[in-house]
Amino acid sequence: MEGGGGSHCRSRALHRPSPSFRLRSPSLNTVRLRRIFDLFDHNGDGEITVDELALALDRLGLGADRDEIASTVATYIPLGRAGLAFDDFEALHRSLGDTFFGAAAPGDEGAAAAEEKEEQDMREAFRVFDEDGDGFISAAELQVVLAKLGLPEARNIARVREMICSVDQDRDGRVDFGEFKHMMQGISVRGA
Incomplete structure (x- = not known):
């Protein structure tokens, strides 16, 4: 019964991120990106490995070749680490956004x-x-x-x-x- 009265409703917060690649609101974009990072970090260790990234993309129906993913993210994974920390993930996201959509200049829109x-x-x-x-x-x-x-x-x-x-x-x-x-x-x- 989807459309009926909401008597079963309780007051709790649900926060789901936007799927848009880059939002104009920096704070909204950071929160959204953090939530995506947490979803991709399957084991919750604070790093996204190539395998976790491939799994997440596959589940979203965006499957990509594991070797392709590895070569794309390799320069963002610091030596001695198994995967991307949040800051690394954010840098990768920013770089991909700049590559595909052009650099976002602050104050370039009214x-x-x-x-x-x-x-x-x-x-x-x-x-x-x-x-x-x-x-x-x-x-x-x-x-x-x-x-x-x-x-x-x-x-x-x-x-x-x-x-x-x-x-x-x-x-x-x-x-x-x-x-x-x-x-x-x-x-x-x-x-x-």
């Missing part, structure tokens, strides 16, 4: 243009979760995304519903774009 870009980034992130395009993220849709990421929360629909309820302000059992945007702006404020 405030209104930056806000518009951030809104577009949030809409793009929302569409990743809203698989059926109905304008809402249901527990079933969130469960699919969590499963693709290999997260254990995906196995428990009650936990997934609890996650939905944590941001479901109108208590209809699903998250609309306004609620999603409010959640993402909360991440930006806390991450600043």
